[in-house]
Amino acid sequence: MVRIGIIGLGRISGNHIGQLLNCLDAKITAVCDIDAEKLKSAGDRLNIPESHRFSDYRELIACPDVEAVEICTPNYLHVPMALDVIRAGKAVEVEKPLSTSYENGVGELVSEIKRTGLPAMMCFSYRFMPAVRYAKDLIGQGKLGKLINVTVEYLQSGVFIPGRKLEWRFVKEYAGSGTLGDLGVHLIDMTRFLVGDFESIYAMSKTVVTERQKLDSDEYAPVLVDDLTGMMARLEGGVIANMLFTKCAIGESNTIRFEIYGTDGIIKFNLNNPNEITLCFAAENRTDGRQKTIPVPEEYRLGQEYAFVQAVQGKLTPYFPSVTEGAECQRILDAAVRSAAENRIVAL
Ligand SMILES: NC(=O)c1ccc[n+]([C@@H]2O[C@H](COP(=O)([O-])OP(=O)(O)OC[C@H]3O[C@@H](n4cnc5c(N)ncnc54)[C@H](O)[C@@H]3O)[C@@H](O)[C@H]2O)c1
Structure with a gap:
């Protein structure tokens, strides 16, 4: 126990x-x-x-x-x-x-x-979504051929919640960055995990709600972190990544779209349907838009907390997300913050 x-x-x-x-x-x-x-x-x-x-x-x-x-x-x-x-x-x-x-x-x-x-x-947490783990195996089997590009989006609408104050998430000192670190880090990890490491980044950030009421007074203070960040990245092997992380998408409570394109096929998933995946492989003569959406096989289910408990007991489950990988994602977050602040491409 x-x-x-x-x-x-x-x-x-x-x-x-x-x-x-x-x-x-x-x-x-x-x-x-x-x-x-x-x-x-x-x-x-x-x-x-x-x-x-x-x-x-x-x-x-x-x-x-x-x-x-x-x-x-x-x-x-x-x-x-x-x-x-x-x-x-x-x-x-x-x-x-x-x-x-x-x-x-x-x-x-x-x-x-x-x-x-x-x-x-x-x-x-999203590494534990069945579609993500299945995608990892399909890519590992070479089903997509040489990877070309990836398009990812993480959409929420939380900046517009009425009366939302200057909680720690909106304070640079406590959060580091805004939507970039809060939502974007999940997809930065997923991109490293599924596609490859980051070589350079060009990011743009925007703060839409520019001031918020302090938690303990009637005063307002400026928000110094991003509400949305878009970025282009070059990944290892020359793969191009196009990424958007936003909390300004009205009507979206928590949507993640992920699309990976290779010379021999594509994979798409939307984490509103984490047990489904859309595939299209050239080997099946599907180069003309005939994509198919299928259920992810049952064996790809694994709980995050179960994986942690197993690790403490000395049994490492596949695709375990380590703090060391979290550190690599932190380097990428820092590079994105620098790129947006200085309006330039930052190499990693
Ligand atoms: N993995 C995910 O998908 C996911 C989702 C949401 C949040 N998070 C992360 O979880 C963390 C917490 O987020 P949250 O939404 O639960 O925030 P929260 O503000 O709801 O909860 C944070 C809690 O920490 C407590 N706390 C603050 N300082 C403390 C201290 N010195 N000692 C003990 N407790 C202290 C606060 O009182 C509060 O109860 C953040 O890092 C956030 O990014 C991860």
Whole structure:
């Protein structure tokens, strides 16, 4: 039985908790939040004794009944907390993006993970979508021939939620970037995972809602992170990537479109339908628009939390997203921020 502690009991923690409750090999033994209400609510729901409810995350990490820690706090806290977990000799799972910038301790964290060999997972949740895992296998089998280009979009509409204040996500110091790091990092990882690494980037960003009310007063302050970012990238092998990440797409609650084109075929998926994939292979004489949409085979299902629990038990599942890969994605995020700020192509 893997005994897990969770730090940060906000929105995404609900997802982690829901999945962990379905893992037979895992038990949530401790929780932590600086918000007393959230701590009480999660503690009560999970029947955690008072002695295992913490407001100081260091105490959760030190708790002898915790052998693996999940970090679900705002972005600027991920690296310092993960470093403390690894230094305590425990396994860690970190929410995305890894940091606010690579310079904020990412190199040190990667070195410590390598030195200790402890399991360290990045929550690139969409890697666990069946369509993504199936696409990975089809590309690995060479079904697409030589890859040519990829088009990806991540669409939400959250910047327009009425009354939304200057929460941490809109503050550069706490978030690093806006939609780019929040949504874009998922597709940056997916592009590296399915297609190849990034060689250069040209990004453009826009802030549509330019000021928001502060959380603790009537004053307004400027928003200094992007609401949307578009970018072109050159990937290894000369593949061209065209990417758009936006929270300004009215009517879209959470849409991911991904299209990969090769000399021998194409793959498309839309994560509103994660169990379906659209394929077209030249070998089947389908060069004229006759694409077919099929269900993804059952064996491609795998839960993120199940994969983490397995890793803590020493059983690495295929396509495990590591913190080290999260660090590479952080370099790409930083390059995109620099490219947009300086209006130039940035090499990686
Ligand atoms: N993998 C995904 O698809 C996905 C989806 C949503 C969010 N996320 C990531 O999860 C993280 C959290 O996002 P969220 O939407 O849950 O945010 P949130 O603001 O709802 O929750 C964050 C929680 O952390 C707590 N917290 C802040 N400082 C703390 C500290 N020092 N010690 C303990 N707790 C502290 C807050 O009180 C809050 O309850 C972010 O990094 C975000 O990018 C990932």
